[in-house]
Amino acid sequence: MDAFLAINQQGWDNRTELHLESDFYDLPGFMAGNTSLREIELAELDVAGKHLLHLQCHFGQDTLSWAREGAASVTGLDLSPKAIAAANHIAAELKLDDKASFVCGNVLDARELVQGEFDLVYSSYGVLCWLPDLATWARTIAACLKPGGEFYLAEFHPVKALLDGYDYFYTGQADVEQGGSYTENSREAENTLVSWSHDMGELVSALIRAGLVIESLREYDFSPYNCFENLVEEEPGRYRQRLEGKPIPMVFSIKARKPEC
Template sequence: MSTFSDGLPQPPSASRSVPPADWTDWEAANRANWDERVPVHVGGAFYDVPAFVAGAEVLRDFELAEVGDVAGKRLLHLQCHIGLDTLSWARRGALVTGLDFSEPALVEAAQLAKQLGVDSARFVASDVYGAVEALGGETFDVVYTGMGALNWLPDLTRWARTVAALVRPGGFAYLSEFHPIAELVAADGRTVVEDYFDRAPAVLDTPGSYADRNATMTATRTVQWRHGIGDVVSALADSGLHLDFLHEHAHGHFFLPPGPRLPLVYSLRASRPY
């Protein structure tokens, strides 16, 4: 497994390279890749959109318990992709806004909202760092970020300050994310194959998508970053948010062989004082 594989085992054909001298086009490369993933994800079995439309739950049990009742609350989902998690919160009564840098993904999210009859949902095109401006300084009761999001962002300090600016006084930010420890081990679940403290950007050329490795895609180059849990917590603390909890979970995404358990995902909540 690898941090730089969207949270899923990388195929042998995926390659990681030393960052080139100039990788400043990281956002354009990543956006092109995510734009091409949209039809693969909407039409494939991995996301199973028909099952979602029929009522399937995509949020994890610990997310539902830790976020709590969202009825009537204004919830912002950062890096929302095609909006399944976003609209899951809407089903529970939240007034949702989804934000993502992929416009094709937002088109699908909006169409899905219309299909579900969720009139209150809205979707805004922006990268995370431009969210405050894109939303006109609006603040929210809950700012939610789901799995496989932070590895696409180079600057956690800027991310945390953006999140803090989006949380209203008395509100909170909530993050559920792949655990960096679990992402460093091989498929045997025991052998460490990557360096936890490596913070250099990884430039990858990976065929297809984690949802379908055989999908035909041309924009296969991505740039990703590894962030330790200490990096995330420190960035949020520096932003002025108050850490309510940090939980590690032995379930939630990965599947490892039987044996001593590792943390597979983690979740945290950070609130903004009145």
């Protein structure tokens, strides 16, 4: 597992260099005041006055967007040293470093890497596939939350992964692949990356077994990102794929809360 971790760290270091220059992430627009958050999470979350932990934050655009949305403090954690260095630089440039901090490390070690407990633990879009073990991940989330605190995840639906040729059900087996990235400037940039498939039942069960109470599970027939093949923008900012004319589930969101006692 340490070898897999090292492979993914190198892969995401390489991706970070390309993503910082991509139109997909539009760093100049972000620096000018644009949010990186999408309609799903903006509609479902109120972060005003909350202390937020963002797991697998990449180079911190969503983390800093939540700071702009009124979070009292934001902490981002990511595996890639280059991503964390970029996040710290961006926070300083935006003068948000007084309430934003970033930590480099394995998400499964988050409880040891960050201090304190949080009102909200957040993660989004393309994160679960990099996790070998959802049980440990869910327990880590629960340990990072204050009593009464909330976990929120917006993620690509595992049905989409199935149609793209991956397992739907968790097998425990790693997929080791070489390929590019999802941004327009790096589709041909070859990196080795290691991923795992996770099904919806596994996810929900892991959160419940970690002691969290599921409050909502929503499914969406669109992706807010044009980051897969076979997508059509049927409405502005809503990308769909259809199977025999019917839209497939593209994204889901889940909210879970840590009991007060």
